Amino acid sequence: MAQDDKAARGPSVAEGAALVDLLLQMADDDLVLGHRHSEWLGVAPDIEEDVAFSSIAQDEVGHAALYYELASQLGAGDADRLAFDRPVGERRSAAFVELENGDWARTAMRHFLYDAFEEVRLDACTRSGWQPLQRAATKVRREEFYHRLHSRTQLHHLAKAGGEAFARLEHALADLWPYVASLFDLGPHAAELRATGVLPADAAALRSAWEAVVVPELSELGFGVPACGGTDATSAAHRGAHHPALAELLTTMRAVLDVDAAAASW
Numbered sequence: 001m002a003q004d005d006k007a008a009r010g011p012s013v014a015e016g017a018a019l020v021d022l023l024l025q026m027a028d029d030d031l032v033l034g035h036r037h038s039e040w041l042g043v044a045p046d047i048e049e050d051v052a053f054s055s056i057a058q059d060e061v062g063h064a065a066l067y068y069e070l071a072s073q074l075g076a077g078d079a080d081r082l083a084f085d086r087p088v089g090e091r092r093s094a095a096f097v098e099l100e101n102g103d104w105a106r107t108a109m110r111h112f113l114y115d116a117f118e119e120v121r122l123d124a125c126t127r128s129g130w131q132p133l134q135r136a137a138t139k140v141r142r143e144e145f146y147h148r149l150h151s152r153t154q155l156h157h158l159a160k161a162g163g164e165a166f167a168r169l170e171h172a173l174a175d176l177w178p179y180v181a182s183l184f185d186l187g188p189h190a191a192e193l194r195a196t197g198v199l200p201a202d203a204a205a206l207r208s209a210w211e212a213v214v215v216p217e218l219s220e221l222g223f224g225v226p227a228c229g230g231t232d233a234t235s236a237a238h239r240g241a242h243h244p245a246l247a248e249l250l251t252t253m254r255a256v257l258d259v260d261a262a263a264a265s266w
Helices: 001-007 015-038 047-073 081-083 104-125 131-161 165-183 190-195 203-220 244-254 254-260
Strands: none
Touching: 015 047, 015 081, 015 104, 015 131, 015 190, 015 244, 047 081, 047 131, 104 131, 104 165, 104 203, 131 165, 165 203, 203 244
8 A cells, every 4th residue: 555545544453552662762752851851950060061951951841742732643541631640650761861960961961862863763764754753753853953062062072081080981881781782772672663664773773783883983082982791681671660750750740730730721
């Protein structure tokens, strides 16, 4: 069946379930990391980064809103409720984005690693057989170009400073690496995503593309890529194993909603 005909009839039941799960993965990742970035408002190392991270945080939350709306259109429920009213057990975010910020070096390293991940995931989504996702990914990718530029520039600046800055980045890389695998868990519908063309890349292909981006750059800056060993087999390696920090973050996000239920609106 031609792609236009397929788009006109909408996704099948199997495709719909897979699509919703993927959209919630993308939305939850961006919403959670956007809130983590926003926690630097007023306390970033300098005014330039204060403004930059506030803007990036706003973009990430906006991208999440777009994905929630697409999921809502597929029958997943109200977009605002998807964002604010789902308990920890229903969240599809990766443990990687749920971790506390830590120091600025840890935030900078996570920013770099996640933006590279988003680049490869969005690239795959721009080739999706489901046109609404294809269009959304194309739009978001244009904005994410500047996030990626910022994360690379910041990482290079800190790494080339050497001394304590480099040491803190090196420690952050080792600390974050076991959680990287959680980004590439495509969930229970991974096979359907690939088979239906919704996401024309599997987890292995996405990770390979990501490593092709980040490993040479990290090596160029003098970082050794941590040995995986058994770390990728830890509980951090899949999306169902949320970091304990997520519950506290969701409580903070819901603070206004808990006072006024009508406040849950983008």
